[in-house]
Amino acid sequence: MTTIKEIAQTCGVSVTTVSNVLAGKNKVSPETRQKILDEVKRTGYQPNFMAQGLRGSRTRTVGIIAEDICQFTTPGLLDGIMMQLEEEGYRATIKNLRLYSRWSDRWYDLEEKYRSVFDPAVQELLASRVDGIIHVAGHARVIPVYPRDLEKPVVMAYAYSESAQIPSIVPDDEQGGYSMTKYLLSKGHKRIGVLAGREDNIHSKLRIDGYRKALEETGLSFDPDLLVYANWNKQSGYAQTRQLLKQSPNLSAIFCLSDEMAGGALEYLRDRQIDVPGQISLAGFDNRNLTEYTQPALTSMQLPLIPIGKRSAQILLDKILLDASSAEQSEQVLVERIPCTIVERDSVTSCK
């Protein structure tokens, strides 16, 4: 028996689009519409009327749990999610857990604290009969807080779930580390220092994996003296740049895994009268607003916040539609990684 998913795949569109066309909504081009209707006719697909009945009871509202709206990544993720939801005729209700504002970084492993704010927020969303939930994490890690028997679909944005039922949409940190390293190598740099974030952090680990992969591809071996860890912020970037230069005085470029640390590195190099990029090239990560205001302006890596948000919403809507049809199983999207893109400015130059 043909499923709505197969129709969508054959036509190269989303399940939501097929559903919209079948529901008579005019949201696609006439060509796409005709293509879908032709395919429906060809396969003899029968919409699941039981599911359509259920569909009628939906609220077309999605709940969003934001771990903290004050994290710099959150507004962009929310914007992408809502952009996509609105295109499909869905609304959103946002709950803000304020985890970082409340407890700085001393809550990651305190499940009790987490639950004291998370559980009521989920209960309120369920009570208001949302059709599904998107969890917007403040930073990437495994977040195992959703009960397995939750009756609504959930998608994890910017972090990893531990459940096959909850797809995770994350930035491709390894590719980001790899691409920036390849870029620096293409400029002739061979001794590339890395100013990483916290050592136990997934973003750090994967970006370093990408860095090592790019070196190995180029026939360079990994030198542990070229790697130091810091705490993501400017102050720790300043202090650890000193340490990095002590370990590896002959490096020609520093790849900082956050823009704020790059700002600290820049200040340390300026205090030491080391010219950027004349003597040392400097690259950041995150492509925050500040990159346009440093002197020189900072080459960085754009996090795909809007795309992660849009894709999370798309996958959730597909799950909402599929879950309403008992005859179909949703595809097991475990982890989907969205690529990061380099933004070139003035802080990297060719190695002499």
Added chain:
Amino acid sequence: MTTIKEIAQTCGVSVTTVSNVLAGKNKVSPETRQKILDEVKRTGYQPNFMAQGLRGSRTRTVGIIAEDICQFTTPGLLDGIMMQLEEEGYRATIKNLRLYSRWSDRWYDLEEKYRSVFDPAVQELLASRVDGIIHVAGHARVIPVYPRDLEKPVVMAYAYSESAQIPSIVPDDEQGGYSMTKYLLSKGHKRIGVLAGREDNIHSKLRIDGYRKALEETGLSFDPDLLVYANWNKQSGYAQTRQLLKQSPNLSAIFCLSDEMAGGALEYLRDRQIDVPGQISLAGFDNRNLTEYTQPALTSMQLPLIPIGKRSAQILLDKILLDASSAEQSEQVLVERIPCTIVERDSVTSCK
């Protein structure tokens, strides 16, 4: 007849605090508690039992309408609101209108566009039976969109309402302009240029009023050649600094009404080989993250986002409690201005 408001005023606490004490909640110090109970006894105050009945039907949830979570001011305002709500045992549900993301700056006067996203959001909040609404504006202006017969109290945060029923909590832009000008005058600057935002903007107008007031107090007259308008962003700051220096080549300081414009000014002065602060002192406004990354680090004016948020929540909760009691009228807080504070960094020095 004594009212709960009078008890609160005599004891120097909020109406919510009195209400909490009368409801037997242990949220205040034993001293405050005793003071309130003594005052209740002294005045013979009788809680309005009808109102308490109504109170029981409340959801203890406040709705927040954010004009755009991607505006840099919004996360801080939301954080302050939720901090205060949680202290009082209330929760929040957020709706994000995405006005700036959707329509850039081409929507201010298009009431039809505004209503197409605003009306459904308010309806959804009312349908979920929130006890009141806080409107978080993306920038200050008069926002006349709430119907007069709305059955729930509303507070306007970061903008002005046109209704006596809707208090407005805003940054004290005039005091911000005044304080920064006084600060520059105290450093010996007498020719102080102003790089303002859009001319029709309330923030621009009030900050310029403050600038003029400070000059007049010091016996200096306002010179129109020292004022140029730009569009808040870096690019326009760069272009209009050129214009300002053409009009007033002998200025010794520039007061920029946004940090991003100050970043543009800094870049223009660097391109012209004019040292900051050696030859020209530079001050910004907003105290954004970027101020710590410019070279030199930028002296700026902190917007009171958390305090505006907290105060908005406090006033809304007072209105929720008072509105439940037909015997009392809520105080007419029309506009409450919260002061801005200077953050000194390295871009201002004494005039030689």
